Amino acid sequence: MPRWTDEARAKQSALIRTWRPWEHSTGAKTPEFKAKVAANSPGRYWRERLWLACWLSRQMRHLRAGEPLPPFEESKAEFYRRAQKLNLTIE
Numbered sequence: 001m002p003r004w005t006d007e008a009r010a011k012q013s014a015l016i017r018t019w020r021p022w023e024h025s026t027g028a029k030t031p032e033f034k035a036k037v038a039a040n041s042p043g044r045y046w047r048e049r050l051w052l053a054c055w056l057s058r059q060m061r062h063l064r065a066g067e068p069l070p071p072f073e074e075s076k077a078e079f080y081r082r083a084q085k086l087n088l089t090i091e
Contacts, residue, residue: 047083054079 004012028034058078062069 050082050086051076051079054082 028037058070058074
């Protein structure tokens with residue numbers, strides 16, 4: 001994927017400001033769709049990303065040090081500590 005040049009970035013920025021797509025977004029209209037959108041809360045998404053970040057950082061730390069990989073339960077405990085620190089509710 002090519003990198004954006006400063007000129008291309010400025011041109012795209014000016015074009016988007018003329019289109020103003022944020023003024024034309026519709027969002028959910030029907031009660032059924034509103035309920036579906038409400039069910040897509042970011043909670044699960046962020047919990048999964050946080051767990052993955054904890055697991056990957058722990059794995060990389062051990063791999064760089066040449067140590068054996070830790071058991072899954074340790075990564076899970078670290079995840080719960082970080083989630084609690086961020087005030088995330090865990091189901």
